[in-house]
Amino acid sequence: MSSTITTAAVLGAGSMGAGIAALLASGGIKVHLLDLPADGDDRDARARKGIETQIKRRGFTRPEYAERVIPGNTEDHLERLAEADWIVEAVFEDIDVKRETYAKVDAHRRPGTPVTSNTSTIPLDTLLQQASEKFKADFAITHFFNPPRVMRLVEFVEGPDTRDEVKQKLRQTIERDLGKVVVDCRDTPGFIANRIGSFWMGVGAQVAFDQGIAPEQADTAFGKPFGVPRTGIFGLFDYIGLQVAPHIWHSLLEALPADDAMQDYGVTDTPQFQELLDKGYTGRTADSGFYRGRDEVYDFSAGDYRPKQSYEVPKDPKELMASGTPEGDYAREVFRTTLKYCCDTATEIAATVDQIDAAMELGYGWKKGPFALADAIGLDDVAALYDSPPELLEAARTAGGFYPDGQVLGSAGTPQTPVEREGVVRVAELVDGAEIIAQNEDATVYRLDDGVGVFVYTTPMNSSTDEVTELFGQAGDWELKALVIANDEARAFSAGANLPKLAEISGPDGDEAERKATIRRGIDGLAAVRRAPYPVVGAVRGVALGGGMELLLHTDAAVIHAETRVGFPERQVGLFPAWSGPVRLLERFVELGVENPHRAAYEALLNVKPVPAINVDFWRDNDRVIMSPDHVVEQALELARELAEDYTPPQPAELELTSEELAYTEGSETDAAIGTALARVLTGEGSATEEELAERQVNAASDVLARQENSDRAEHMAKTRKPLKN
Template structure:
């Protein structure tokens, strides 16, 4: 299979979805041709240009300047330009005739080797390819993105009988590695996987509530947080998607599915309440709830009612199912219907149950898929609930009970017929557990572990809540830095979406509220010393940054030789909200990096960035602000970060020399003082201390680090600042005192 990255793509259709896909391709570094229907005379490219403007407004671009990678045009004047594209994506209106016409035009102009795909979510691939140019068939597949394309990681890939294996493999590689998607192979069935299951769950939830007199507030409170479902619940999700899509999505599926499919028992398109809202012109954002905070009930809008049902107070799905109340009965009925549908539909739509779980996590925002939730509840308990309702349990659930669960043990899942199999491995993906598999454990202090792999790479894994930087973590850092047998090192967090959320606030809060300056100084010095030792290690250290790196987490990254970061990683210093500024060497490394990167007025830039307390919108913004180094790598896929960090560590190990400290130039003492506008008196105290730190002549990084610890410690014992630390520890929210 060719793994050469593509560099040029064309998107036909500049609506919300097409322009979003084009923006995400541009985020990935591709040059994109975006075509739409012609506009008025004199501005025939206006529709496509409007698509780009829409994405700028919706933040579809990781940096606004990435919009410059898109060339706009129209399908009448510019279709020949698709001949330069290596991948052509059709995102036109969901009409079979319109798509067929588009494919005929593509066939006339495409490069014979170009990949072609459709973003359809409702039309079977077999219908799309009927009458298609035979030379294009081996290069054609469905690549179903989810909206918004920048944010939603799921991509459903559907290959037809005439799609070549090379095309399928190339599309999977491009979408996973270049675009950062999680690709799920789907069969050519109505709704594929995510929408087949997701639309059923929504329909079953809404119709069960409407038929049993459960109001939307209660339904959404019950079938949300306890099940790991977004807080919109069912009715809120209908509003978010938009009731104008009721007939195209649910109506289309009902038309394509046989009468025996269970979705017909929950026909939302024929329900009077849904029809009233659709006929009233409700679109995305309104419907069962309006913008005045009211809820639709009995033909009109009323003030929301308090939710007092005990099921709404449940913390887990099992607690909901076991609650004897109207809300509990509703939650039990909806989950049992959904699980039965998943079990009975699985053989038709998926090879293994984890495909369905992944589709619901990534496509509908569930924290766990339906089969994972079933494992948490317990297959035997669910079988008993079906029995109590006078129903026979689904065969796949019975098989799960025999096997020990739908996911019976790590590295095993049930296939859609109930056999235990290994899940499909994804190319280039390395998990925190896999990177240390078969490695030698050198240290485990509860907060962190250090392993040494057979290839000489040491791995430090964080195990604290939110991967925070505790005393145990600093002890592990010192252990790692002192290894004489390591060739390189990688720092990882097992948490998805968090590299490290910063310092351990418990110890800091206790010391600062007691006013113990010596103890506060000791805690800050502990972190600063450990990170300094990490920076001086005799081998390269690479941070594998998946998700946020805030405060001490960003300081951790800054003391590594390099980092591999997912593009959506958010980096920043929220310390002002906690009553101080970075105290583990962050002020030093930020100034050092900005100076090295040639940032205009690096002292002022570092000063403003630290006091803003605002994380970057992604890794690209962090690079643009001078926070990253030339050897840092930004990649689109969070799932490929660890493997790439390991590879980078090996590359840096050849001929490695620890970085040599360079003197830093501070803000001149005789110049106009550094001042930060705004904020409270406490904010100004922090700004004043940081200005003092950053003012002077030329200093060594070590000297600046010593001043950083002392000034930060003095800040933290101020009662107002100590109150911020304690409030953040207790509430995880800033105190604006």
């Protein structure tokens, strides 16, 4: 069996099936999407509709990737299954329908082809009761979360007969090619995320009903202090859809034993839920549920919507739970009950507590899973919440935490070495013990044993301060085989220049000499990166904005997560990109043969809206745009070593200027002034060297920042992180 999946088949073109097909296609895989034949002339209409829906919902990373999905139906096109390297079942959550589907699949697939189910509720053992032994050996559950493009969690359930080769092939494809995180689950109802997540939501709603806590009061209390997304519990019910929740709860309650604590929280059968459902208030699908819009909430005592109220609670969960306020009492009860359930069910659902934490972080958006959260609060304080603490909590106290000394607690209470995900490189671990060859307060350069350097920012969101650009300016002096710019800040490759410094030196009263020196340091620092006698590779994820995008344009190559947001927001801070972003972008457009490259560069440099990297068309042949943010560093190191084998630094550019008039006609006079300043860099007669272009940028950028209106933009953004549209 090949280790590469190039063709897949998805059976079921509903929201999940079509979403999985779109994800596979975005990962470069050809997909046969099959559903029941439709009435009428177009028997493939169900599958076609699923594809069209995903295009509208942006389920494909690029719309044209929809061409990789071939619609069909399960009567006329079952022979296509023989082409597939992986078959995904995403039909109705009905055991008879699934078993009938498996019989058809087994009759048409190539021997050894992996088959997985996207079921969210039915145990693997139940699914396979009528399956052949060969089918069982090739079968697993891969539970994707909706929407598949966005949600990174894939719960993986293997059977006792699942072949190692099948497991390895699926894991590699899901993690590397699709960019997801595989969490191993035991074969139990609801697996991990929905088992724990539904319990938490049930507890949160029931305790609120019992204690007379309003929805917005509950969502404030068990929200930001606990690292829970702003939807909170009631907002999440609205997001899911109140009409869907009863099916989820009933399925779980029917599958779980009578003594499971979940049985006490059949919250969808409460009078409150029924009242909303009877009125057709089903959440976001009906524009009203527990909440209506952003400003109203349902008042059960009045039977109608009222304005939301604001509640102030301590930011620290420990302080909140000890506050003696209604919000604190509510939060304490929800946390202690949820954590106890996690402790009591851990051995049933997972091998280690980090799998449970990962499921809640990736599936429900918690910043820290329940066990990591307990460690952060302090286990002695957590234990004090109980008359009799759960056994697993006591085991964690004895061990020194759920995550003691680089280990993780097994669900049975014994510390274990964490299982490492293949190819996931943590920069902190990579450079631990490596030689430091250059350093200041905002960045450090390490040299690994093989001579590859790693440049690591130490600023918030990897912003480029004067100290960072000065260190870049030394790049030509470092004795390296190659350099990788990488970090563990998943939110940003670099969020750009130091905004407070720009605000400080801007305006009519700003120091012109310091303003020009700051701009020049940025230009010279990135120029040194470009001229370095070794290849420089960016490991890019999160965002690459402004100066971060200009840095990216100065590298020899980059490994870029497909969903990285890239762009030039400088106009929002009263400036244009002035660290030779105009030079590098124009140079690239010329190389690519873009029609009217000066205007294309001009418009791109003034377009403040970031876009996903996958939608950018000016990456070079050496650049790699990949689906997994977790494998960016690994591949950047690999690419740097490849480029180092036969490397010649690029020659200084001399670029033709344009005589075409470039003007920014949208927005205010402030926007027009920025456009005029950028036009000074790109327009003129003949050509200009890089040094001449650098001087143009320094002078034009300094002049525009000297305007009061532009200074106001810089200061407003630095203070509020919001643009001033003056």
